[in-house]
Amino acid sequence: MLSFEDAVGYNVNYVISEGGCFISQPIVQLQNVTKRIGKKTIINDLSLDLPVGEVFGFLGPNGAGKTTTIRMMVGLMSLTGGEIKIDGYSITKQYQKAIRNVGAIVENPEMYKYLSGYQNLIHFARMIPDISDERIEEVVKLVGLGSRIHDKVRTYSLGMRQRLGVAQAILHRPKLLILDEPTNGLDPAGIRELRDYLRQLAKDEGISIFVSSHLLAEMELMCDRVAIIQNGKLIDVRGIKQQGDDGAESRRFVFEVGNVVEAITVAAQLGQKAEADGQSAIAIEADRELVAKLNAAFVEAGVSVYGIRAQGKSLEDQFLEMTGGEQIV
Amino acid sequence: MMLGIMLLLVLCISVGTRLFSNYLPSMWSVFNWESVVSFLLITVFTTIVAAGSVADEFTAGTIKLLLIRPWSRSKILLSKYVAVILFALLQTVVLYLFLLAMNALLFGYDSSAASDTIAPLYKGTAAVYFIQYFFYEFISLIVTATMAFMISAVFRSGGLAIGLSLFLILVVNSFVGLFAILNYAWVDYLLFIHLNLVQYLNGTPLREGMTLGFSLAVLGVYYVVFVALTWFVFNKRDVAA
Incomplete structure (x- = not known):
């Protein structure tokens, strides 16, 4: 992956197509990110680039610092050291511009239980300029909530809440979708559905997706690339070859x-x-x-x-x- | 709904008084004691709303969804605070208009001076007296609500915020009289001594030598501290809900 930041400067995110191969500035750049709480180092000097348009997995055992990293990426937690840039904007210095491009579910898809799914979406739509009623309808259709959208969230199953969470996250057409353990608590059918659906989002809407999980097999099926962290340190980043009959290979x-x-x-x-x-x-x-x-x-x-x-x-x-x-x- | 409960209660009091009383009282005496009861209720309701406003978002986890929108934390906090203040204002205004209309209807409008019926030392009509009364109560209400709001934003737990705020308001407030007779200088600066501004309307302050100006100054200082602390904590702390 080439970094165009030096060549074209800041905040440029045009996509150059070369024989079907897309090259652009990474959608997310983590630069030497460190987080300490008290004396404990939660994240230690983590550097990572997320390419545009990929489903990127963030894998690690429980307590490795996945959620902490995500919280820092969306500005819920401060950074002890380092820098996070989303679409070229610093999350600490240009928060509102950076977060404008992000849709996220951090941990559980928590919504206002006493409102209907639709009212929840309206509520979040109001916090962002220029979201039409048509867009809300479109998103509802996209996540397949159908007529249940008008029921109270209290009556939803976890799978439906997860869908509503995704709907809320993609409402403003973000360039980056961050999902923290999205398969948690879903049954196998739900997991499969979510997986297909995320891949479709990445393909059709060109959204880059960042997914954290400790479920290895799941990541393998869902992601184009996986970063592995342990004890707050990045261990490896590797591409995952999509399943295919590669006969020649030993x-x-x-x-x-x-x-x-x-x-x-x-x-x-x-x-x-x-x-x-x-x-x-x-x-x-x-x-x-x-x-x-x-x-x-x-x-x-x-x-x-x-x-x-x-x-x-x-x-x-x-x-x-x-x-x-x-x-x- | 809370407003409905309150209005229903005062309606019952007025209608009850009208039906069962042997003589016809002035509308202002009914008005007066309904105000006392209602403001206690308004204070409790507003405290519950204020204490829940930020803390409930943390308890439910929805705060995360609010904070990851393209708005600064200060603005999100401000919008929450404005909602609380509007709630308090709405209740106060509706209560005044409702009491005025209902009691005038039931007991006949009385345009006499306030000194005739409820406040012997007050110069002016009863209608103006109550506007002032409500205004003073509203100031105390704002300070109380701001305190509850601060507890809410600092402790981030709805139950704790409501419990602590109500405890401070109901229990501590009822011991205020006891504090007031203590002969220490620091008692002059206790918040709760000054929350009852209406005392100045009748000319008999809780502690000797206290003036309205002094009370307002003390309340002002507390208010600024509450707001500053709320704002600072909400902006700086990591969200791990």
Whole structure:
């Protein structure tokens, strides 16, 4: 990701299209952000750039400082050190300009329970200039609340509150949507719906989305890129390849076989190093062609093959590797 | 709704007096004691609203949604405060007009001087006396509401804010007479000694030598401190609700 800040100066956020590849100033820049409360350091020298138009995951075990970081990004908490810029505006010095581009749910989607969903939206719409009634209707349709929007929020399920929270957050067409643990308390169907829906928002409305979570598998499905933090420190930022049949690449395959020892010997004859994976399976690094060859060899040698499956290294494995498997909830 | 309760109550008092009283009292004597009761109610209601206004947003977590809008924290706080003051003002004005209309209707309008019926030392008509009475009560009401508002913004807990404010207003206020007879200089500067400004209308202050000007000055100082503290805490503190 190139930073154009130096070249074009401040607050410029035009998008240059180069063969379908979008390059622009990062929507969020965290620069050496530090937060101390008392003597305890919650966030330690965190630097991060969020590219425009991506779903960006913020992953870490409980207590790693995810919510604190988000609170600082939306100005609910002060920074002990460093700087946060949203769309080029400093959150501390140009708060109102910076926050204008942000829609957020911090922790739970809390709304006024004694008002209807629609009244809640009107209330928040009034705090921002130029939001028409049509826009409110549009957003309601977008999050799929339908006629329930006129019921009291008290009667809503958590999933519906989550939707209302999102509606409230995108009302003013922000460039950045910040969601803190959005899947918390949702059932699997709700999680799936939210995921599809966020991806659609990012794609259709061009909103950059920043999602925090401690649910690893969820992040893997939802995000284009994931930052991992632990104990207030950034450990790694990595892109997540979208699921696809990438046949050429060598992956780890697991063969369920009748005789492990014999299977390893057969593999060794083909010049492949296999290792036992439990009582009745072997694991081996291979690409598609090699898998077919190995299978044929096993059958020829009289080794029964009960199953073959590719073992993608999941984000969870990577995460555990990086954080040393400790303190993960 | 609170306003409705209050108006219903004074309506009952007036109608009851009209029906069951052996002689017809002046509208102003009914007016007078209805004002005393009503202002106690208005103070309690306003305190509840003021104490809840900021704290409830914290308790419900909705404060986060308010603060992440493109407005400064000061402006959000100010809008909350203005709402509280308007609530107090509305109640006071409606109460005055309602009492005036209702009692004039039930007992007949009485244009005599205030000294005839309710305030022996007051020079002027009873109607003007009550305008002044309501104005003084309104000043005390604002100071009380501002205090409750401060507790609300500083402690961020609705229950605590309401409880503490009501305790200060009801319990401490009823011991004011006791404090007032203490012969210490610092008692002169206690807030609660000065909240009852109406005492100056009848010419008998709680403590010897106290004047309206002095009371207003003390209230003014307290008011400024309340507002400054509220504003400072609300602007500076991290929101972790």
